[in-house]
Amino acid sequence: MSEVSSATPINFLQAKKVKKTWVKKSVLPGFGLSLGLAALYASLIVFIPLAGLVLKSLELSWPELWAVVSNPRAVASYQLTFGASLAAASINLVFGLIVAWVLVRYDFFGKRVVDALVDLPFALPTAVAGIALTALYTTKGWVGQWFWLADIKIAYTWLGVTVALTFIGLPFVVRTVQPVLADLEAEVEEAAASLGASRWQTFRRVLLPALLPSLLTGFALAFARAIGEYGSVVFISGNMPYKTEITPLLIMTKLEQFDYAGAAALGTVMLIFSFVLLLLINLLQHWSHKRTGG
Incomplete structure (x- = not known):
């Protein structure tokens, strides 16, 4: 006991000296x-x-500012922009998880090609993506013609906007969830199955708590990316005021009219809405980290 107690202060001083030297x-x-x-x-x-x-x-007076941001055309653009962005991010939340799961858990022919194609929306110019999607989803396009047989029109509607935003947002969810899935050991799932848990119970109680923070992060990134998207949407939306006109396009219209204050007012509204929504998502992330002990 005496040897241990006498050596402890010396070890403490040595560790402190080493730490000080490193600093x-x-x-x-x-x-x-x-x-x-x-x-x-x-x-x-x-x-x-x-x-x-x-x-x-703020160069505008308060009545002028309110008239710009509350204009029916502007309100319609808010509804389309945020509604389509939310729908696209929600779709990517589900299918991005599925894509990441397939890439991590299974080996198949062409896996590397599929993995590389996931990043295509990152590298592809948005205008090119918009032209390609428009060609595919018009009533005479390879994909759109089959929907048109069921009297469903995709291009030049809000559905086309959602498709474009889903396309550009998918990599954010996949690349956020993929490394977390890779770190999860398959033995944990096997242990849950051996204890009698069903597949749904294993996913809900074992996998989902570990994946939830990364899923929320991917959702937030996809949502934020969709809100500011312009190039791929203007081709497939048709840009019809009150129907398929997004807020970034309305801002560009005001800039072309040299209405810089009006464009800034619309941009400020987008900034406030985006900040509030991202703050809520960050609070959910914090709650999920705290709940899972991460």
Whole structure:
């Protein structure tokens, strides 16, 4: 006992000395410098431009500002933009999980090709994607003609907008969930099955709690990407005011009319809505991390 107690202070002092020596020799900048550089970079890239957007919109008087953002045409564009983005992100939440599951859990011919194709929306110019989707989903397109037989029109409707937003948002969910699935050991599922759990119970009680944070992250990324999408949507939507006109297109219309304050006002509304929705998603992520002990 005496030997252990006498050696403990010496080991503590040695560890403290080693830690102090490591800190002195570290090539990384200190907290103050790191925080300053991070704040400067974030200010130049994010905060100052967003503040400029809000200040530009305040050049309008309050009645003028309200008239711009509450115009029936603008309200219709909000409904389409956020509604289609929410629908597309929800679709990707389900099918993105399925795609990630297949890529992680199964080996099949052409797996690497499929895995590479998932990233195609990242690399493909949005205008090219819009032209390709329009050609496919018109009433005479390879896919759209079969829906047209059932009297379902996709291109130049809100369905076409949702299809385009689903296309560009899929990689965000797949690439967010895929590494988490790869880290989950298949033995855990086998153990649950051996204990009598059904497939649904194994998914709901074993897999879903571990996947929920990454699923919410992928959903948030896909949703945020869809809200700001422009290039792929303008071709397949038809851009009809009050029907298929998205808010980014309405902003571009005002810019072409040199109505910069009006465009900034619409952009500010988009910014506020996006911030609130992403804040809610982050709160859900925090709740899921806390619930699962992550």
